[in-house]
Amino acid sequence: MPVIKARVTVTLKNGVLDPQGKAIEHALDGLGFGGVGSVRQGKVFDVEIDGADKAKAEADLNAMCEKLLANTVIENYSVTLI
């Protein structure tokens, strides 16, 4: 069975406060990495889908993001087939 591999990236929308990103930013500063202007934390999902129909896989992945993987109130997502 062929497998389609995809990477889904979910990031916070602009303007949404990201306390975890802020904490990481401060920690980087504390480690001596000066000049880090901003850190935003997101999520990556590596998904394997059985089959060879890339168009269907992409449509399904977008639906997965809309229904579960992302909260579109606060997050953007992007789907890349690898």
Add this chain to the structure above:
Amino acid sequence: MKSAVVLLPGLNRDRDMIAALTKISGKAPVTVWQTDTEIPDVDLIAIPGGFSFGDYLRCGAIAARMPVLRAVAEKAAKGVQVVGVCNGFQILVEAGLLPGALMRNTSLKFVCREVKLEVANANTAFTRNYAAGQIIRCPVAHHDGNYFADPETLKRIEGSGQVVFRYAEGTNPNGSINDIAGIVNDKGNVLGLMPHPENLIEAAHGGEDGRALFESALGLSKAA
């Protein structure tokens, strides 16, 4: 008055909610499990707090996609009152039954303490036994209670009185925008709040400031 409590794996305040509803209504609530597709006829459905599905992915995200939540949405659409406390609030926003989102506390710490709440709207089914502007005590215990809504949504819910409870007297424990602690939907029959009113309903709890919320929702008059 009849009530139901939604049970999902990982919730841990269900027994507190059942005890509170039993004591206040004089009748044990029915319980509905995550896979149930129908909820019996009740006046109030409560979704308790906890860590449903380990809060994996996002708090409340997986619970919100369970069959029982579709049943809750159907009941809510028919006007049945629904209250979600803590994780229950997170589940209601993830299910799209309430606007906005609940983010990680700005302190990044789990907070477990007592806060003060202002009754920002006493003209709802859940708050009519309180006075407008009344300050009540209430416990909170959460890691992700930082309410967020985009400016347009915020303006809408503020303008329509959907903000029902606000953290008062500088006790905002999580960085929530506009000190928002609890909101209702536009129809006013679905309430979500981070604090735990079910844990302050009798003298043994050290106070009963949370009791009027359930009395209001159950159509009971204020206890003497």
